[in-house]
């Protein structure tokens with residue numbers, strides 16, 4: 001019998017993407033299908049998403065009855081539902097002062113949609129209310145503990161109509177506020193996070209972001225399941241963004257990608273690339289501090305990403321001071337990102353912490369070895385000295401040491417080995433199915 005699962009998330013590829021969460025929510029339903037799981041993805045109806053209106057959802061928010069249109073769209077055999085609650089008629093996915101309110105409204109209304117399903121699979125803080133409010137069993141996935149969703153309790157209980165009796169340390173209370181992610185952890189039947197190493201790390205004060213105690217208390221239902229890659233989407237043999245297809249058997253196209261990347265950026269090799277959100281999590285401060293030494297050593301640097309304004313400013317300045325050596329491309333640009341994965345000599349991933357990380361997997365699949373910090377999913381997906389290089393110390397010297405070590409080992413050889421690695425979703429999808437069964441059992 002098919003199991004009907006509703007995945008609730010703020011973003012999912014190919015409809016809405018800011019970061020890795022979208023890749024995961026876009027790919028997992030496809031991987032679950034052969035296992036007899038029919039997963040539907042429910043997203044807020046961001047204004048830029050086109051879909052067909054198929055109905056309406058009634059729910060209560062702040063003591064008022066409201067109705068939201070429900071849209072539907074199919075992509076790659078996956079059914080997406082779009083919930084048109086107020087607050088999403090905007091251009092960006094996150095970053096507004098009322099994010100907590102609008103995503104809470106979304107989660108409240110999503111609880112109504114969940115009624116027609118066997119199980120809810122809620123992703124990250126924006127959907128963390130569902131394990132508490134949905135009337136079906138829920139699995140909760142932590143993609144990033146850095147964003148927990150903190151709300152003033154008076155507003156929270158007014159908006160949701162939930163009883164104040166939930167405001168205590170074993171439930172929603174967190175240093176005087178409501179913590180939505182804590183609620184997700186406490187009330188879900190099972191909690192997963194996106195790599196085995198991160199599942200361990202978040203139970204320690206160093207990585208737990210204040211929730212390590214809660215996670216230790218609920219460790220019996222916490223599972224680390226490694227993200228996969230959508231091998232259809234990320235495939236150098238089929239990537240329309242590359243000048244020529246290539247594979248492990250015939251890597252000639254990779255040199256063409258390198259040439260195209262040099263032309264597009266005005267840089268040369270050896271070229272180190274960073275692709276990803278500009279965020280304190282990602283270790284861009286190490287890259288910034290390492291620039292003078294990298295330049296001295298003859299490396300070129302490409303940084304591509306959008307996000308934190310302070311980091312963007314620092315990067316603009318470094319680009320200005322190092323013309324021809326450093327390029328900062330402040331854009332979300334899928335095509336350039338693919339060229340970078342394929343055409344750079346190494347991908348830098350010096351993260352402070354990394355729940356799983358997809359860019360290092362994509363780079364390996366494209367034959368480009370990562371130089372990454374030995375944390376979280378980076379540790380679980382890179383074979384140190386074989387398919388990439390891991391460094392320990394969160395310091396520019398650590399990163400430099402990693403880069404030099406890679407070039408001593410020979411990036412080409414490591415790159416070829418990386419292309420052999422299996423990053424498919426298959427095994428992980430089976431692990432999710434196990435967790436779903438536990439949650440239903």
Ligand SMILES: Nc1ncnc2c1ncn2[C@@H]1O[C@H](COP(=O)(O)OP(=O)(O)O[C@H]2O[C@H](CO)[C@@H](O)[C@H](O)[C@H]2O)[C@@H](O)[C@H]1O
Pocket residue numbers: 018019020021023024143144194227275276277304305306331332333334337354355356357358359360377
């Ligand atoms: N400027 C840009 N142009 C083009 N593409 C860009 C881009 N900026 C980001 N991307 C893309 O966004 C994705 C980033 O995914 P990651 O998993 O590496 O990090 P992220 O921190 O967003 O995800 C969080 O959730 C995921 C999913 O669970 C975890 O793997 C991760 O550790 C956690 O921090 C990649 O597909 C990358 O190509």
